[in-house]
Amino acid sequence: MTVLPATGTKASSGATRSGRLFLLELSGDRIHSMNIDGSDRKTIVTDCHLPDGIVVDAKAGHIYWTNMGVPNLDDGSIERADLDGGNRRVLVPQGITHTPKQIHLDNDSGKLYWCDREGMRVMRANLDGSQVETLVETGRGDTDRRDQTRWCVGIAIDPKLGKIYWTQKGPTKGGLGRLCRANVDVPKGESPANRSDIEVLFDQLPEPIDLELDLKNRCLYWTDRGDPPHGNTVNRTPVDKKVAPEILITHLMEGIGIALDVPSNRMFVTDLAGSVYSADLDGKNECNFLYAQGNLTGIAYAEV
Numbered sequence: 001m002t003v004l005p006a007t008g009t010k011a012s013s014g015a016t017r018s019g020r021l022f023l024l025e026l027s028g029d030r031i032h033s034m035n036i037d038g039s040d041r042k043t044i045v046t047d048c049h050l051p052d053g054i055v056v057d058a059k060a061g062h063i064y065w066t067n068m069g070v071p072n073l074d075d076g077s078i079e080r081a082d083l084d085g086g087n088r089r090v091l092v093p094q095g096i097t098h099t100p101k102q103i104h105l106d107n108d109s110g111k112l113y114w115c116d117r118e119g120m121r122v123m124r125a126n127l128d129g130s131q132v133e134t135l136v137e138t139g140r141g142d143t144d145r146r147d148q149t150r151w152c153v154g155i156a157i158d159p160k161l162g163k164i165y166w167t168q169k170g171p172t173k174g175g176l177g178r179l180c181r182a183n184v185d186v187p188k189g190e191s192p193a194n195r196s197d198i199e200v201l202f203d204q205l206p207e208p209i210d211l212e213l214d215l216k217n218r219c220l221y222w223t224d225r226g227d228p229p230h231g232n233t234v235n236r237t238p239v240d241k242k243v244a245p246e247i248l249i250t251h252l253m254e255g256i257g258i259a260l261d262v263p264s265n266r267m268f269v270t271d272l273a274g275s276v277y278s279a280d281l282d283g284k285n286e287c288n289f290l291y292a293q294g295n296l297t298g299i300a301y302a303e304v
Contacts, residue, residue: 019261020304021268022063023276024051027295031065031085036268036301038276038290044085049077053103053114053210056083056302064091064112065298066100071118076100078114078129083304091129097121102154102210102298109159115152115166118145121192122152122166136182137192138168149176154211154222157184158239165201165220165239167208173226177205202245206231210298212260212267213239214281221248223255223269234258234269234283248283257299270296 022044023032031045031054049067056063061083069075076099078092091112092100098119105112105127113124113135122136139150154167162184170176179202187197206226213220214236221236234249249255253273260267260281269277274293279286 018303019264020302021259021276022054022056022300022302023270023293023296024048024054024065024257024298025294026050026052026272026297031063033083036278044083045081045088048079049075052101052297054298054300055103055105055112056300056304057105057107058083058302058304059107063300064103064105066103066114068099068101068117069094071099074098074118076116076119078103078112078125091127092125092132096132097123101152104155104157106157106159113155113157113164115155117151117153117169120144120150120152122155122164134192135164135184135186136166136180136195136198140193148172148174149178154209156211156213156220158213158215160215165211165213167205167211167222169207169209170205171207173207173231175204175206175226177208177224177226178203179205179208179211179220179222201242202237209256210258212258214260214262216262217281219281221258221260221267223252223258225252225254225256225272232271234267234279236281249277249279249286252277256297259299259301261301268299268301270299272296 019036029048034041052068053066064080067077075094076097081088097116099117101115103114111124120139121134125132148171153169156165168178182198209223211222219236220239224231232252235245237245253271255271257270272295276290
C-alpha cells in the first residue's frame with residue numbers, strides 16, 4: 001500500500017491529513033475505522049461475509065476488501081466502498097474467486113492483486129473488478145485443495161522490480177509454509193500452473209500469513225501464526241539479498257494482519273484473539289493498545 005506523509009502533516013492542498021487504521025473484524029463481519037491509538041472508533045461497514053484482507057486508496061477515497069465466504073461453498077467476493085463506508089459495491093462477485101485472502105493495490109498499474117486460498121491461486125483484476133486473471137496456480141480440484149501447502153494467503157508487490165511475493169501457509173502450525181516470488185506477468189508461452197520463474201525464498205516456515213513490503217528500505221515483513229519460536233511472530237528480511245529472517249515481535253495470539261507506516265517508522269499488527277499492536281519497524285516499543293476486540297484479520301493504515 002502506498003503510504004502518504006506522517007500523521008498531522010499538510011497535504012499539497014493545505015488540508016491537514018491524519019493517520020487512520022482500517023480494521024476487519026471477522027467474527028462480527030464488520031469494518032472499523034479509528035485513530036492510530038484506537039480512539040474515535042467508527043464501524044463503517046457491516047454485513048460482510050467473513051472479511052479477511054483490506055487495502056486503502058486514500059487519494060481516490062476508497063477501501064477495498066476481500067470476503068472469504070464459506071470455503072466449501074466457493075462464495076468469496078471482493079468489494080469496494082468510500083472511506084466512510086458509503087457507495088458500497090461488489091467488484092468481484094461470488095463464483096469467480098474461491099476464498100480471497102490478503103489484497104494489494106498497485107495504483108501505477110491500476111490493478112488489485114490478491115491470494116485465493118482454497119482456489120490455490122494468485123490473482124489480479126482492474127480496479128473496477130474487470131479483467132480477472134490468474135497469475136499463479138498451485139493446484140486444481142478437490143484433491144489438491146486438501147493439500148494446505150498449496151494454499152496461497154499473503155501477497156505483496158514490488159513494482160520497482162516487477163515482482164509478486166506470496167505465502168503458501170501449509171497445514172496449521174505444520175512447519176511447511178513457504179514464501180515465494182515470481183515476476184508479475186506470466187512468462188510468454190507458459191501458464192499460471194507451469195511457470196519457470198517461481199522462486200521459493202524460504203520454506204519450512206511455521207505458518208506464514210500476511211505480507212507487507214517496505215519499498216524504501218527494501219524489506220519484506222510477514223506475520224506467522226505457527227508455533228514458537230518462529231511462529232506467532234512478525235518477521236522481516238531484505239528483498240535484494242537472501243539472509244535468515246529476523247524475528248521482530250513474538251507472542252502473538254494467531255497473528256494475521258500487518259500494515260506499515262514507513263515515514264513514521266511504525267507498524268500495526270492484528271491477531272485472531274482480538275489484539276491490535278503497534279511497534280517501530282524494528283519491533284521495538286511494542287504496544288498492545290487494543291485487545292479482546294473479536295477475531296481480527298486484515299488491517300490497513302492510510303493518511304486521510
